[in-house]
Amino acid sequence: MNPLLKNLEGGLIVSCQALEDEPLFGSMIMSKMAIAAREGGAVGIRANSPADIRAIKQVIDLPVIGLYKKNYQDSEVYITPTSKEVEEVVEAGADIVAFDATFRERPGGQVLDEFVKEIKSKFPSVLLMADISTIEEGLHAVELGCDLISTTLAGYTEDTDHITGFDKTLLSALVEKAGCPIVAEGRVNTPELAAECIRAGAFAVVVGSAITRPQEITKQFVKEIEITRKME
Secondary structure (H helix, E strand, C coil): CHHHHHCCCCCCEEECCCCCCCCHHHHHHHHHHHHHHHCCCCCEEEECCHHHHHHHEEEHCCEEEEECCCCEEEECCCCCCCCHHHHHHHHHCCCCCEEECCCCCCCCCCCHHHHHHHHHHHCCCCCCCECCCHHHHHHHHHHHCCCCCCCCCCCCHHHHCCCCCHHHHHHHHHHHHHHCCCEECCCCHHHHEEEEEEECCCCHHHHEEHHCCCHHHHHHHHHHHHHHHHHH
């Protein structure tokens, strides 16, 4: 196994991301978040945008899974959608590049197979993480030679929008059939669930909002308090 991947095995990867409309948006803030995650025992960081990746790489020595969220009018794919974003993520210093590996058409009409072939040709030494939403997408990503498969997009595509929590069935199926490292990601919102994913065979677990989005964490506390007050 690649030594870099070995460092991630069995551990927690913290997704340090904040979009422009969020209170913690900013590369300096995300770099501080990454330091806090490292001090808490995280084995890796998942980060969005070249600016955030560079800032994080300057302050920690953990592996960084890089992606670049970009919206294109002709496609629903927004996680590292084209080779241009891949190039920027690689140049920023990402150790692994994550991208949308669903069957949806990419910007410019490009299909997944063409995209993976292109980035493998341009960046042959870069490790690839395929963000998928279904078992079929996961197995196809393995066939394309991706190094890691992540359940990131289960519940976030038109075909899977009926899924409202972490997809345990998808994880189990991929662990059984894929034959490569499977990362549990997407609505892993408690320590107990993260541990359950590892017991189910996940190579590693990615947690984002439950750790790094205080506005969402606050909402959960407020919701429970309001429910209690209404019951009184």
